[in-house]
Amino acid sequence: MPQKAWSAKRERQYEHIKEGLRERGESTDDAEEIAARTVNKERARHGESRQASRTSTEDISSGRRGGLRSHSGPGGRTKEQLYAEARAKGVKGRSSMNKAQLARAVGR
Incomplete structure (x- = not known):
């Protein structure tokens, strides 16, 4: 539009x-x-x-x-983008997570 x-x-x-x-x-x-x-x-x-x-x-x-x-493959979002989404969703322990863990936490 x-x-x-x-x-x-x-x-x-x-x-x-x-x-x-x-x-x-x-x-x-x-x-x-x-x-x-x-x-x-x-x-x-x-x-x-x-x-x-x-x-x-x-x-x-x-x-x-x-x-x-x-x-x-599953490159997708950057770690920074995943971290920002995790922060918005209130995921606990996000600062110590790697990219794959963040992706799982925010629910790819």
Whole structure:
């Protein structure tokens, strides 16, 4: 769902990502959600949005992350992302957990 705040470039980026996901077999709803999240994250990384999460600005770029994490098995989220989710869920002992333990704790 394109937003009013998006520039023409971001609209094109959204459509490109959405169509690519549809070609790979994603449902329309999932493709739209993933495309919108990707565009919003890129906007945050480039200072185009009013608010930006720490993950949006400190994680590697969406394009690079996709290349690194796709087709490589259960790499998924970074340890920092898992830790943040564990903190949000109130998981006890999270500071001493490794990535695999965090993944199990937050319920992959």
